[in-house]
Amino acid sequence: MQTNLAIQISPFGNPDQALKQAQQLSQTYQIPLSTECHPPPKIQLGWHQTAKEPTPKLALFQPESGPVFIDFVQGKKAHRRQFGGGKGQPLVRAMGKIKHRLPQIIDATAGMGGDSFVLASLGFNVIMLERSRAVSALLEDALLRGKSSATTDTTNPELLDILNRLQLIHIDSTLFLQAPPLETPHIEVVYLDPMYPEKKKKAASKKEMNILQNLVGPDQDSSILLQAALQAASYRVVVKRPKHAPVIQLDNPNIIPTTQINSPNTRYDIYSIKALSSKIRL
Ligand SMILES: C[S@@+](CC[C@H](N)C(=O)[O-])C[C@H]1O[C@@H](n2cnc3c(N)ncnc32)[C@H](O)[C@@H]1O
Structure with a gap:
């Protein structure tokens, strides 16, 4: 074989x-x-x-x-949780707020779980969707290990709550968003961080990104995924891009980000559903 x-x-x-x-x-x-x-x-x-x-x-x-491997207990992810800038960091601001509460997030490109973990650390409930079998297996293993460590190690009391705010589903997100299972909570924010073709993408870990590039390659279908996300989300869609990358092209060229948040290497393109609804829901 x-x-x-x-x-x-x-x-x-x-x-x-x-x-x-x-x-x-x-x-x-x-x-x-x-x-x-x-x-x-x-x-x-x-x-x-x-x-x-x-x-x-x-x-x-x-x-x-x-x-x-993925480690939610120690290493880079734990460090980012403790020292990563809390609610003021661009990723978190990009998610917005609905009537003073945090929106429900679908991370449609979960990858190594770094962004989902930051969001869960700050109180968001996140459904992580990942289509790569190997990456899903790593996420599942890291969640199980993290929960087991959090139940035995009393020095890290918040960790279990954080991990309980993360749910993993191994699926192609376009399919999920086009026909969400009945038990899915109301989809408010869809977050996308597709693999960008350029190898230089600044990643939390170069080793992680390199193996992901070799395993799954660039995501060639980001515009189809963005289209499905815009149809499914009720509040906003947030797309993470390298700072100077073009916005994801859609069939309807009038659908462009309503606002953007910049950080030194990254840009968050925000598509507000309310502002774009007449163009999205034809
Ligand atoms: C750049 S990585 C995401 C990194 C992630 N934000 C993190 O913090 O670790 C992109 C991931 O999205 C996944 N992906 C891309 N398109 C997808 C789709 N349509 N459905 C599910 N997963 C997808 C890829 O398999 C890859 O693991």
């Missing part, structure tokens, strides 16, 4: 259990085991574990860099 991704059976612990765990992951996300692939793919999904950090973490491995 030829594929660009496969699951490595963990070399740690009991071999039978490791095989079972890999087979389970393979079934859930429809990713083959590396032992079934000839030649073995360059990118592999497997378990990372060290003597210093003995809890196994699901991670992506590629030859040119170390393991890439």
